[in-house]
Amino acid sequence: MDLSSRYMGLDLAHPLMASASPLSMTLDGIRALEDAGVSGLVLFSLFEEQLQAEQDFDDLLQLYGDDSFAESLSFLPRHGHYSEAAEHYLELIRKAKDATNIPIIGSINGVTSDGWIQYAKQMEQAGADGLELHLYYHPPSLDISGREVEAHYIETARRVKQSVNIPVALKLDPYFSAFGNMAKQLDQTGVDALVMFNRLLMQDFRIDSLQIKSAPPYSHPGDIALPLHWIAVLYGKLKTSLAATTGVYCADDAIKYLLAGADSVMLASCLIKHGPEHVQTILSGIKQWMEVQGMQSIDEMRGIMSESAVPNPEAFERLSYLSTIAAGKRA
Ligand SMILES: Cc1cc2nc3c(=O)[nH]c(=O)nc-3n(C[C@H](O)[C@H](O)[C@H](O)COP(=O)(O)O)c2cc1C
Structure with missing residues (x-):
């Protein structure tokens, strides 16, 4: 049985990678992930705010409120010196490359490309096998149009892609009015992978103290629906690799993402x-399913449930919508 997969030009022993999280914040954590059997990993993010020495992050927190902008800030280490954070990160890449045999992808989380393109280059020099950009730009202004937001993403992707020689992935959220066209435009910048989707962690209110409260950043089983849909739509239509992130808790989730067309499941x-070793539970489940289905390789199963097999995708989408509504009425 051939479990191998190719993601953004990197050869993976199987499609299950660790995505950016605190598990990769230390060398021990990275080793534990490799020992557990992930085929590659994305390091926790270095945040644009950590790289902008001139920006007073404490002022920013005061301005917006400590717990607001949950998605951006909940992952962000609250203390430490910016330059130290960057140097520590580069050192971790170097050590991880020395200590492991799996692809190590550096991650930058930001809004603009100014000020941190140089860090993308430094991550490349430190030995990163690839770079994942987690772009997050949702301006609260009522005067910025969707077209301007899209142009910002495309320009940032283009600039970063042109500045490094290692593969570049973009981690996105789905909140564009025409995500399919957005994905096509990003594909045309030459980026090597789209990672779908970053979740928009919405704010909640405390009604007793009238404060904003952050939601915990964990996904829930069953959260795969939106990335699954778009991976199934995009498969076979773009040059770029497709990675699935969000909601994988068991083998069935990973199998569905692969059937939709994912090259990597994060x-x-x-x-x-459940601990890094949970990757083995998911991998065994995939193998068992492949045996039962008579599938010899991941390549054989990839994309067979995608929309590429559907002659009229528009009619198919509408029909799926109507059948779901009808199922709800019957229940
Ligand atoms: C505690 C925690 C920390 C995370 N930190 C980062 C991060 O630093 N950078 C990033 O791009 N994504 C980060 N993520 C998002 C994950 O990489 C992943 O895309 C998301 O949680 C969906 O996958 P999951 O359902 O497997 O958790 C974090 C997620 C969690 C739960």
Whole structure:
């Protein structure tokens, strides 16, 4: 049985990678992930705010409130010196490359490309096998149009892609009015992978103290629906690799993502909750399913449930929608 997969030009022993999370914040953590059997990993993110020495992050927190902008800030280490954070990160890449035999992907989380393209280059020099950009740009302004937001993503992707020679992945959220066209435009920048999807961690309110409260950043089983849909739509239509992130807790989730067309299936919450060795439970489940189905390789199963097999995708989408509504009425 051939479990190998190719993701953004990197050869993986199987498709299950660790996505960015605190599990990769130390060399011991990285070794534990490799020992547990992930085929590659994305390091926790270096945040743009950590790289902008001139920006007073404490002022930013005061301005917006400590717990607001949950998605951006909940992952962000609250203390430490910016330059130290960057140097520590580069050192971790060097050590991880020395200590492991799996692809190590550096991650930058930001809004603009200014000020940190140089760090992308430094991550490449430190030995990273690839770079994942987690772009997060949702301006609260009512005067910025969707077209401007899209142009910002495309320009940032283009600039970073042009600045390094290692493969570049973009981790996105789905909140564009025409995600398919957005994916096509990003593909045309030459980026090597789209990682779908980053979850928008919405804010909640405390009604007793009238404060904003952050939601915990963990996904839940069953959260795969949106990335699954878009991977199934995009498969076979773009040059770029497709990675699935969000909601994988068991083998069935990973199998569905592969059937939709994912080149890599990324895990975070389930590894944090059940330990890195949970990757083996998921991998065994995939192997068992392949045996039962008579599948010889991951390549053989990839994309067979994608929309590429559907002659009229628009009609198919509408029909799926109507059948779901009808099923709800029958229940
Ligand atoms: C505690 C925690 C920390 C995370 N830190 C990062 C991060 O630093 N950078 C990033 O791009 N994503 C980060 N993520 C998002 C994950 O990489 C992943 O995309 C997301 O949680 C969905 O996958 P999951 O359902 O397997 O958790 C984090 C997630 C969790 C739960």
